[in-house]
Amino acid sequence: MTKPVCAVVGVGPGNGAALARRFAAGGYAVALMARGTTLSGALASELDDARPYECDVADAASVKDAFGRVSADLGEVDVLVYNAGSGSWGSIEEITPEAFEAAWRVNALGSLLVAQQVIPAMKRAGAGSIIFIGATASLRGMPRTAAFAPAKASQRVLAESMARSLWPAGIHVAIMVLDGVVDLPRTREMMPDKSDDFFIKPQDVAESAFWLSRQPRSAWSFAIEARPFGEKW
Amino acid sequence: MLPRAHGAILFTGASASVKGYAQSAPFAMGKFALRGLAQSLARELAPQGIHVDHVVVDGGIRGRERPDPPGKPDSLLDPDAIAQSFLHFLQQQRSAWAWEIELRPWVERF
Numbered sequence: 001m002t003k004p005v006c007a008v009v010g011v012g013p014g015n016g017a018a019l020a021r022r023f024a025a026g027g028y029a030v031a032l033m034a035r036g037t038t039l040s041g042a043l044a045s046e047l048d049d050a051r052p053y054e055c056d057v058a059d060a061a062s063v064k065d066a067f068g069r070v071s072a073d074l075g076e077v078d079v080l081v082y083n084a085g086s087g088s089w090g091s092i093e094e095i096t097p098e099a100f101e102a103a104w105r106v107n108a109l110g111s112l113l114v115a116q117q118v119i120p121a122m123k124r125a126g127a128g129s130i131i132f133i134g135a136t137a138s139l140r141g142m143p144r145t146a147a148f149a150p151a152k153a154s155q156r157v158l159a160e161s162m163a164r165s166l167w168p169a170g171i172h173v174a175i176m177v178l179d180g181v182v183d184l185p186r187t188r189e190m191m192p193d194k195s196d197d198f199f200i201k202p203q204d205v206a207e208s209a210f211w212l213s214r215q216p217r218s219a220w221s222f223a224i225e226a227r228p229f230g231e232k233w
Numbered sequence: 234m235l236p237r238a239h240g241a242i243l244f245t246g247a248s249a250s251v252k253g254y255a256q257s258a259p260f261a262m263g264k265f266a267l268r269g270l271a272q273s274l275a276r277e278l279a280p281q282g283i284h285v286d287h288v289v290v291d292g293g294i295r296g297r298e299r300p301d302p303p304g305k306p307d308s309l310l311d312p313d314a315i316a317q318s319f320l321h322f323l324q325q326q327r328s329a330w331a332w333e334i335e336l337r338p339w340v341e342r343f
Contacts, residue, residue, distance in 0.1 A: 167339045183328075197328070204329035211321045218295065218307040219314035219336040222343075226329035229279045 010084030018202035057110030076121035238282035
């Protein structure tokens with residue numbers, strides 16, 4: 001297969017699906033990586049040269065196995081978009097150590113495990129993009145983000161360390177900081193009073209991620225926010 | 234822009250917008266002030282439909298008089314590459330606006 005390869009890690013009905021659609025439209029063979037394959041399998045069948053892969057980012061063996069199958073089927077990964085994330089909401093007094101660790105595994109450890117799978121081939125090629133989908137919580141701990149904020153902050157500083165170490169090898173590492181509520185069936189149900197304008201549209205996030213992957217190396221960006229125009233910040 | 238609830242204002246910043254270096258006090262003071270203005274305007278005007286962005290240009294600019302040094306390709310920012318990102322910024326949809334982006338050559342220390 002001659003198409004460049006994009007791996008979207010964390011494919012749900014929101015950003016993950018929009019990212020897969022955008023990169024498929026942009027000429028990539030897309031690996032849709034998620035814990036289950038029900039949603040990603042249905043989406044893959046709608047797209048050209050897309051395939052679903054079962055992958056649990058919190059489990060090193062699962063990640064290694066999944067990326068082995070991706071490179072065997074599609075070729076080496078040119079663009080990695082890490083969209084896996086989990087929110088567990090609660091204050092310091094409410095959160096359990098298990099929930100804290102689970103949030104860290106999906107947001108932080110998974111970022112490391114997945115990146116380590118694609119870096120060697122990108123280094124050999126002297127090119128590649130690794131884009132993390134982050135959150136404002138990476139910069140600001142709120143009362144009920146005692147688990148989520150430390151996990152996202154850890155992901156963000158990992159990305160920063162990666163950028164400083166990998167940019168000179170030709171690998172563009174970047175993070176999108178989403179500051180708002182993503183438009184999903186679930187969030188619409190939770191917030192029925194909010195207008196259309198309140199939500200971050202997944203296709204708009206995907207467009208910026210695609211643009212990041214296309215920036216010429218003489219002028220790369222590291223962090224970029226995506227915030228609805230009416231959001232307080 | 235306000236009556237139409239639509240528009241974009243882009244400010245070109247520099248490394249000195251966010252870092253004060255030795256010998257750069259006058260430059261850094263001016264660029265910090267610009268960033269403060271841009272952030273205030275972004276918070277004030279975004280809810281009214283005007284997209285304000287501050288672009289941190291972190292590196293030297295390539296030009297006819299200043300080409301990339303030998304053996305260091307793309308180590309200076311290509312003005313066309315900067316312009317591409319400005320254009321992307323204008324194309325961003327308002328559900329996912331950025332207010333600040335940095336642009337930096339791949340080999341630049343930061």
